Amino acid sequence: MPTPSIDVAAPSAARPPPSRPAVALLAAALFASAAACSSSGAGAVTSPDAAPIDAALGDAPAALTWHHDVRPIVEARCAGCHVSGGFAPFALQSYGDAFDKRDVMAIALAGKLMPPWPPNDACNAYTHDRSITDAQRATMIDWARGPAVEGDPATFTALPADPLTTIRVDKTLKMATAYTPIETPDEYRCFVMDWNEATTKYVTGFDVRPGLTPIVHHAIAFLVGPADVATVTSMDAADPAPGYKCFGGVGVNAASWLGAWAPGAMPSSFPASSGLEVAPGSKIVLQLHYNTASAAAGPDQTSVDLQLADAVAVKGAVLKFTNPSWVLNHTMNIKAGDPDSVQSFMVDPSPYLSRFVGGALTDGMPFRIHSAALHMHSRGVKGTLQIVHADGSRDCALQIDDWSFHWQGTYELQKALQFKPGDQLGIECHFDDSGARQPLVSGMPLSVADANWGETTEDEMCLGVFYVTP
Ligand code: HEC
Numbered sequence: 029m030p031t032p033s034i035d036v037a038a039p040s041a042a043r044p045p046p047s048r049p050a051v052a053l054l055a056a057a058l059f060a061s062a063a064a065c066s067s068s069g070a071g072a073v074t075s076p077d078a079a080p081i082d083a084a085l086g087d088a089p090a091a092l093t094w095h096h097d098v099r100p101i102v103e104a105r106c107a108g109c110h111v112s113g114g115f116a117p118f119a120l121q122s123y124g125d126a127f128d129k130r131d132v133m134a135i136a137l138a139g140k141l142m143p144p145w146p147p148n149d150a151c152n153a154y155t156h157d158r159s160i161t162d163a164q165r166a167t168m169i170d171w172a173r174g175p176a177v178e179g180d181p182a183t184f185t186a187l188p189a190d191p192l193t194t195i196r197v198d199k200t201l202k203m204a205t206a207y208t209p210i211e212t213p214d215e216y217r218c219f220v221m222d223w224n225e226a227t228t229k230y231v232t233g234f235d236v237r238p239g240l241t242p243i244v245h246h247a248i249a250f251l252v253g254p255a256d257v258a259t260v261t262s263m264d265a266a267d268p269a270p271g272y273k274c275f276g277g278v279g280v281n282a283a284s285w286l287g288a289w290a291p292g293a294m295p296s297s298f299p300a301s302s303g304l305e306v307a308p309g310s311k312i313v314l315q316l317h318y319n320t321a322s323a324a325a326g327p328d329q330t331s332v333d334l335q336l337a338d339a340v341a342v343k344g345a346v347l348k349f350t351n352p353s354w355v356l357n358h359t360m361n362i363k364a365g366d367p368d369s370v371q372s373f374m375v376d377p378s379p380y381l382s383r384f385v386g387g388a389l390t391d392g393m394p395f396r397i398h399s400a401a402l403h404m405h406s407r408g409v410k411g412t413l414q415i416v417h418a419d420g421s422r423d424c425a426l427q428i429d430d431w432s433f434h435w436q437g438t439y440e441l442q443k444a445l446q447f448k449p450g451d452q453l454g455i456e457c458h459f460d461d462s463g464a465r466q467p468l469v470s471g472m473p474l475s476v477a478d479a480n481w482g483e484t485t486e487d488e489m490c491l492g493v494f495y496v497t498p
Pocket residue numbers: 101102105106107108109110115116117129132133134136137142143144158160291292322
């Protein structure tokens with residue numbers, strides 16, 4: 029239950045989505061050279077066995093080889109997750125790995141299931157974009173559906189790597205004890221971590237190190253201020269196992285979001301010399317989403333690495349944006365059976381800015397949006413976050429066309445968006461409550477029922493999370 033306070037505009041309940049720039053450990057960028065690589069590959073015969081087949085069949089993609097055409101894309105866009113002991117269920121690190129998985133690769137690629145990159149890139153450009161071009165997708169599918177030859181290792185050229193973001197680790201917070209999830213396939217749990225700093229600090233960089241990588245599906249660190257510490261520690265104490273059960277939030281509305289992580293995410297360094305203030309006496313609550321669908325449960329002890337500063341040039345803030353009425357008055361009526369329940373809201377938040385961001389910005393000021401994340405639960409289908417400027421022009425911050433609760437992310441804009449008083453911020457979410465996207469509880473879909481705003485699996489949310497600075 030969201031608590032009726034004005035902070036609700038920023039319902040901490042809201043489980044802000046994971047992952048900073050979603051990802052790609054390795055390469056990114058360079059679509060141009062990647063495309064060039066695959067198109068030249070299509071014509072160049074690099075494997076002796078492939079040549080005659082190609083010539084004989086005309087358009088058969090026999091000329092494509094692993095080393096020349098496919099390996100550069102796999103190393104840049106797949107191997108970061110598909111590494112042995114990694115988060116993905118199998119490795120894609122060698123010709124043998126890829127050859128064995130070629131059928132399922134072709135299916136996953138054709139269905140656009142892989143690589144996971146939910147944002148519509150026509151909306152905006154993000155750092156660490158892990159999407160692949162249509163040409164790269166076609167190359168990989170053609171190779172996988174053809175003879176899938178290995179080719180000559182000497183013809184391999186790596187795609188230029190995505191510049192890695194690194195942070196200086198000033199503080200590491202680790203779960204006090206290891207926890208083995210018991211619910212399958214999904215379990216959501218909150219772990220309270222001590223902050224132990226005597227003076228005000230600013231978090232300027234954030235990273236998560238999953239303990240048992242294959243089962244850690246998301247992690248979000250919430251900042252719980254001194255006033256709410258008793259609430260989380262009593263929830264923790266009331267649950268005999270380590271941590272406590274939580275889903276849409278951490279159980280404290282005013283908790284703000286320090287950082288979030290999903291598999292493949294890079295460490296994030298906060299933009300524009302900014303940081304998030306943490307008062308002494310606070311606690312950090314780490315919300316973990318465990319998924320044991322394709323890996324066995326085992327003890328996990330995840331930790332959070334932080335880069336800290338005593339002072340920052342610019343105070344940043346997390347702006348959690350939604351319709352306060354959805355939260356306060358339960359007006360987000362998603363009707364049972366409705367295949368497309370549209371919930372949208374648009375407002376100029378600047379007159380109430382300090383309340384949306386817990387005081388880090390003052391009312392009436394312009395601000396810049398550096399990253400955007402959308403949060404819905406399982407009935408979510410698609411959604412958009414945008415600025416509609418006073419002159420009617422629009423800036424799309426994030427558009428997700430095929431929402432998956434399992435692939436939430438925070439997407440860092442390559443170029444910050446400017447919001448001025450008089451502009452409006454808009455959020456729109458589409459939900460399918462006809463049955464296809466019913467929430468699973470212990471692996472079983474719930475029966476179709478009306479849904480409304482709330483923290484639990486049965487409830488829904490439609491929330492935008494922005495990292496903003498003046
Ligand atoms: C951000 C991490 C990540 C990246 C990057 C990634 N994968 Fe995956 N992949 C996964 C996970 C996790 C699964 C297991 C299914 C799931 O959770 O969606 C998976 C599943 C698969 C599957 C099996 C699908 C099925 O239906 O069983 C294939 C094939 C696959 N990936 C291929 C690729 C290829 C090819 C690339 C690169 C173009 C890629 N993946 C990039 C994480 C990733």
